[in-house]
Amino acid sequence: MKPFIRNHQYNLINKQIGILQHTYRTVSDTKIVESVRYSAQSKIIDAFVTLxxxxxxxxxxxxDMQTAEDFQAYLRSLEFVLExxxxxxxxxxxxxxxKNxxxxxxxxxxxxxxxxxxLGWSDIATNKMFIVYPLNGSIVGIEGKYTPTHKKGVCFICNKxxxxxxxxxxxxxxxxxASPxxxxxxxxxxxxxSNLCNKNMTDVTALEKFIHQVIGDDIHRYR
Structure with missing residues (x-):
């Protein structure tokens, strides 16, 4: 099978597995368990445009799985189809x-x-942050100034x-x-x-919207 699962989709599957495991451990009502199972399956399938x-x-x-061992084995199997x-x-x-x-x-x-x-990184010397992302068949890059807050807050990309x-x-x-x-x-x-952000991401909607707001029609291609 060709790789078809992107990182944020894998994270979403992992999150749903965590919810399922918690439900199996703490809930005895079969109707509730079945509802959570159905919800998990729906959210996983809805994360993909085509399958x-x-x-x-x-x-x-x-x-179909219930034990921690089954879930861990399943996650390991998904590693082989990660895109x-x-x-x-x-x-x-x-x-x-x-230009830089x-x-x-x-x-x-x-x-x-x-x-x-x-792919994201920052340059402390210039207070600049860089983002590289595959968008609509092209690789795009945006850069901007960043100001550390030195505290925790909600990231607009991963929502964590x-x-x-x-x-x-x-x-x-x-x-x-527009004027000149x-x-x-x-x-x-x-x-x-960015490594933490990548581990937390389960959706790319906010990231892609932000990139579109920045680049407009100016798409940088490396290929």
């Missing part, structure tokens, strides 16, 4: 951010592409309570009648550490 019969069958197997993040080279990153002549890039060899929805920073990027989208000096910044609170 083959084999993929659908694989995902629905989760509701990895596209491997982006240092040269490709430089092309994405070609002093770009500091992460160590690509140390990245866990299998459990990554977006983590240490966040205010990330602000200049939007490239311009109204048709038109300027618009788009900002929100984002996990300071």
């Amino acid at each position: 083959t019969d084999a993929e659908h069958q694989m995902l629905t197997q989760v509701t 990895p993040f596209p491997q982006v080279t240092g040269q490709q990153m430089k092309k994405l951010f070609h 002549k002093k770009l500091v890039i992460p160590n690509v060899a140390a990245l866990d592409y299998g459990h990554m929805t977006y 309570h983590e240490e966040v920073a205010l990330f602000s990027a200049v939007s490239k989208s311009r109204p048709a009648n 000096d038109y300027y618009k910044a788009v900002g929100n609170y984002l996990c300071l550490h």
